[in-house]
Structures are given as C-alpha cells and as structure tokens.
Amino acid sequence: MSASPYQFGFIGAGKLAGSVIRGLLLKNFCAPSAILASEPNAETRTQLQNELGISLTTENGEIAAKTEIVFLGVKPQMVLPVLRGLGVALTDKLVVSFAAGIRIAQMEVVTPARIMRVLTNTPSAIGRAASAFASGPRATDQDRQKIRTMFGTIGLVVEVDDDQINAVTALAGSGPAFVYAMIEALARGGEKMGLNKQVSLQLAAQTALGATEMMMTSGKSPEELIKMVVTPGGTTAAGLRVMEERFVAAALADAVEAATKRGQEMARENL
Template identity: 80%
Template sequence: MSGKFPRTQPAAWRPELCDASEKAPNFCGINELVRDSASFQNSTQVKKHSLGFIGAGKLAGSVIRGLLLKNFCEPGAIVASEPNTETRTRLQNELGISFATANTEVVEKAEIVFLGVKPQMVLPVLRELGGTFADKLAVSFAAGIRIAQMEAVTPARIMRVLTNTPSAIGHAASAFAGGSRTTDQDREKIRAMFSAIGLAVQVDDEQMDAVTALAGSGPAFVYAMIEALARGGVKMGLTKQSALRLAAQTALGASDLMITSEKSPDDLIKMVVTPGGTTAAGLRVLDERGIADAIADAVKAATERGQEMARENK
C-alpha cells in the first residue's frame, strides 16, 4: 500500500468468498500452509514425557496450553523445568503437567526439548547440558540466537520456532527453521505440532529476525492499535468496556475475513470505504499522520533489534 490507505469506491461485495462451508479460499497460500496435526500423531506415537520444556514462562506456557487445548498430546506427555515456584505450581494445578528437578532430567525423558529460556541463557544452557543432548531434537524459541551458534556448542539436532502467545488458544502465527543436522522427519514433527495450534510456515534461519518482529512482537502492535481504537471510541462517548470489546471484535472479524477471503488488504479496505463517507474521513487522518509507515517502521525496528541481539550473543 506504499504507506497509504486507499480511499476509492468499494469493490462489489461477493459473500461467497467468505463462506467457508461452500469453498475453501486461499488468501496468500494460507490454507496450504496450515497442516493438520494428525500426520505426526498417526505416524509417531506421543509417548509419556516425549515433549520437554526447559523454561515454562509466558511463551512456552502458551504453547503448552495450546497443545493441550487442541488435544495434540496428553498432560502426561509433557515434562518441564522452571525455576519460578509460582509458575510451576500454577501450571501443575491448571494443566496437570509434570516438572523435573533439573534440566538434565527433561533432556533424558523427552524426545523433543524446547528451550523456553531468555535469549542470553540459550547458549549457556546448551553448554551446561553438553552430551546429554546427543541424538535429541532441541528447539529454541529465542530471538536473536542463530542455529549455527547453537550447533557450535551442542551435539543436538537444532531447530528454531518463533511463535506468539495466541498459541494458548490455538491461534498462533509460527515460523520454523531447521539446522544442518535436522531431518525431514524433525521438520514435519514441528510443522505438525505448530499447525495444531495455528499457522506454521517454514523459513530460512536468516529470516527469523523478521518473523520475530512480525509474529512475535506483532500481537503487542495489534493490542496497541486496538487500544487506540477503543480510546477513540471513549472520546466519542462510549464506555471503556464497550469500546474495548467492540474494537477487539472488529480486529478479530477483520482478520478472519482476510484469512478466509481471496481478497488483498487493499481490496478489503475498498469494500468498507464509501467516497466522502465516515471511513474515508478516518483513513485520511491515518494517511496524514503516517500510521501505515509507522507500523512498518515498528516491524523494522524490532527486526533490527533481533539482529543486534544475535551480534551481542556471539
């Protein structure tokens, strides 16, 4: 859109494009990228404690919740280590997963080990565990730590997954990348797992900083936009509760329509706009304030920060 929002006559409304029961439209190949988790569940039995999490904080906890919500595995298939007592107690009580007393126990029990620690702790944890990771698949959630950096300090097969907190409700946007030791089966297992809790796409490791900015940080940018919409509603007389609910539902509906439609964002905007109408007036203000460029610049800034983190952790 070149930083501008179109203000032209809306295109003809075609309701059949939004009826998922009549056809399975494919916006930007999304339907081809979303895979059913059955491919992993049917071909590889999910054994007790086959999934391990070193660190079970906000992001890792969201992934665990999503996997259980979507019945990808049973609570007994997950073992985790987490230093925060409050977090351990909450997840044990709410989800029924088990916790190990040491990271080595997680690696010993799990077939796939997810690293949910802070970026600056990824390499130290891998070094600490050393040879215990031999013949294991280790998957890092961390921003800014390259696969090559991790492969240099561990014998594990390394992958990266960048995902986001909506994974907790099965609406994650995830990207995964494999390393020099990962197998096709490794990649398909990870694709199946993260397709079970949302959208999963395969990218190159070099693209992960952009994924971190767009999908990882993206929910915060969307929340900021929702809050701004609601604040505008409050200024115009709505209660805060009503404004927030309306703004959030509007964002949800618009996103769902785009995903299930064959139309581009430009086309969908045109469907809402009437020349000289209310939407056109609002979009004109967004253009004048450079909102579209500001959002794109936010993604750029977050991407560049990820690149800086990679250099800092060499």
C-alpha cells in the same frame, strides 16, 4: 512405544512456552502426561501443575534425560549457557529454540543436538498461533515434519530460512503487542467520542477479530477489503485520511523493522 518417559520437554515454562503447552493440550495434540517442563519459579510450577496437570521439575538435566524433543523457552542470553551446561546429554536429541536473536549456527557450536528454531506467539494458547520454523543441517526430514505437524495443530505454520527468523520474530512474535496497541487506540477513540470504556474496547476487539477473519477467509487483499468499506466522502474515508496524515502505516512498518534490527543486535551480542 517411546524410548523416553515423556515426548516433550520444555526448559523454561514462562509466557511463550506456557502458551504453546496450553495450545497443545487445548487441541488434544498430546496428553498432559506427555509433557515435562523445568521451571525455576515455584509459583509458575504450582500454577502449571494445578492448571494443566503436566509434570514439573527444577532440573534441566532431567529434561535432557527423559524427553524426546527439548524446547528451549529461556531468555536469549541463557540459550547458549543452557546448551553448554547440558553438553553430551543432548546427543541424538532434537532441540527446538523459541529464542529470538540466537542463530542455529551459534547453537550448533556448543551442542551435539539436532537444532531447529520456532518463532511463535502467545495466541498459540488458544490455537491461533502464527509460527515459523527453521532447521539446521543436522535436523532430519522427520524432525521437520514433526514440528510442522505440532505447530500446525495450534495455528498457522510456515517454513523459513534461519536468516529470516528475526523478521518473523518482529512480525509474528511481537505482532500481537502491536495489534493490541492498535485495538487500545481504537477503543480510546471510541471513549473520546462518548462510549463507555468497556463497550468501546469490546467493539474495537470484535472489529479487529471480524476484519481478520474476513481477510483470512475471503481471499481478498487488504486493499480490496478497504475499498469494500470506504465510500468517497464518507466516514471511513475521513478516518483513513487522518491515518495517512499521521503516517500510521509507516509507523507500523517501522515498528517491525525496529524489532527485526533488535533481533539482529541480540545475535551479535551473543557471538
């Protein structure tokens, strides 16, 4: 039996934390009765309670007192103030931060808790997350296994060092937005060539889904899969040539770099 009334506590239940909660419930990892979340926004509280059946509060202290594992779903600039505010209430607790830019060492200075970080993304809501976790020196092997199992239930999970988390944030955390932008651009191309907007968007999204599944299941590299589609002098070759001329691949790599650097800046801003 659990010593705490709830297994999982979420301080902040916005877009990302809400997606994680939805994924855990979708995959039957736990029951709604196992989750307690604190959320200042009344509309969000009502929505989560009605939609998911979890317990809600406005008091962060209640999360610390009543849950086994505390997840921080607050904005990066609020992480350290929240931890300071909870003080010794987090003694012997595992605290897992979702925030970009705030390193484990920074958090350990202000709290006695065992600290881990998880960087995940909003597709966790449908069990398709790309997640990475890093653990501080106080975290135990049991802590790491719990988090690996939990996030493995809602998608892919890998373990990385804390100094690699900013890159994970840029690639996996921000990555869905980059992919959505690419899908939107493909759909606009279809519209430009005369397709109905909705049809074009559906085709672009399904193409991205199919290509992703193909890569994940075939064991082939992206380069090999591209060669399977391209015919010399054909339509795909013509399109790829334009992408090369417009430096599309370089722009995407630069987007990941820019997001990574912003995460590093955020860490320095919170020293």
